[in-house]
Amino acid sequence: MKQRLAAIGTVETLPHRVAAFLSREIESGELNPGARLPTEQELSEKFGVSRNVVREAIAQLRADGMIEARQGIGAFVLAPEQRAAIRIDREALKDTHNMERLFELRCILEAESAALAAARRGQEHLDSIKAALDRMGGEERWEEGSIDADLLFHREIARATGNSYIHTFISFVCEQIRQSIHYARMTNPLHDLVEINVGEHVRIYEALVAGDPAAAEAAMRTHIIGAANRVGVKLPLSKTGGTK
Amino acid sequence: MKQRLAAIGTVETLPHRVAAFLSREIESGELNPGARLPTEQELSEKFGVSRNVVREAIAQLRADGMIEARQGIGAFVLAPEQRAAIRIDREALKDTHNMERLFELRCILEAESAALAAARRGQEHLDSIKAALDRMGGEERWEEGSIDADLLFHREIARATGNSYIHTFISFVCEQIRQSIHYARMTNPLHDLVEINVGEHVRIYEALVAGDPAAAEAAMRTHIIGAANRVGVKLPLSKTGGTK
DNA sequence: TCAATCCAAGTTGTAGGATGATATACATCA
């Protein structure tokens, strides 16, 4: 419900559309780093909007460190490594290959974080993780609420590391994945898969309770690879086979 | 040189300052999720700026998914998990404890990525990594150029994973760290430390050449812990002691 | 009294113009 409202609020506003257009042009390489953007006036004429709209669009891109505006000269495209923010293009995630990469990143982040969490978790963390687990396996299965609980489970583990940056990054990546597979989840509501999913979570939780970092890491790795498979993403072995 | 200009270009513009202020208020919890922001007019009066400036500031926050504006009603604070972008507060990194957390995150990301890179790198990757290594140990030591080369070395390894998201995330984290310790590097230009730093990079490179994921991961982990120490950050054991 | 309708005020979205600050290129002059 709330989600619905948020979605409606995200209607394309003019500055957003202009920013998206410029952003695409930069990402696609039509505007290389160092290149100068058209002047605000030219852009406002080109898009048929007021200069204020163009300025708001540029303000967004500038905040991300995508472009740099210099008074009296113009606005220039910056190199990707100078970005001040990370933003993931939702469109690009429709490509399975990109989704695969994102899952790989998630696996790296969450596996080691699970190990950290196992070593550092307090009782309160275990409680909130358990609460999420119960909600996930509760009456609501594979519904909106269940997915929320799934995400919350992972976020709470990230929180148990005591590292706010880890929490932020994991929350972000998970949310990107969740919203991108939003459409696909109704197609495979197979109960077998749900059972498997819950079971994997239980094993992670047990490792955390035991305070066993290696077990937590392994369980998390197994789970994420499995989760990727369940949404149709074949994850390449993110770890070199546990040969260590 | 270019870096210098970029730094000057980042002078605090009015919208940026307003956005930073509001962002602080949200992060600190003074404005809870769901709360309504003051109207644009009130904000413009409060900060003594025009409404346009306020609007540009809000445009930034909205692009990040921090707030949601609804015509005719007002602007509201969104929950952290709905954020569309990751941004790290440079001010917060002045606190050593936060810097420590960021290094920990970096260690997680880079260690496993080094293992991936060792398994997937092609000859072209090895070449560009070697080029960065040479520049680092070249005539320019611990100068601007040397630090650039250091960063490039890490970015090229991230690129060798073949995963663009990993590359993006690692580049981002490294850049945040680099800019935050910008002032500190002149204070410890001890040549011993430089030698150690280069030596650690060489060992990583050798593991990549050998195609040995485990060795690459271990070398990278050692290096990042060492790098943290060299800028005065004592990293807690990010891995549970290699007891696996 | 109660309900439906309409209207007015408040808020964000967009437009357009005016002025100040800054950088570049060119002309001017010693």
Add this chain to the structure above:
DNA sequence: TGATGTATATCATCCTACAACTTGGATTGA
């Protein structure tokens, strides 16, 4: 030649006005 000033282009900021939208209360009618 070299320094200086001027013209111009561009972004930064401000201002006013109106459109679109939401809310709540006033009005109206039964």
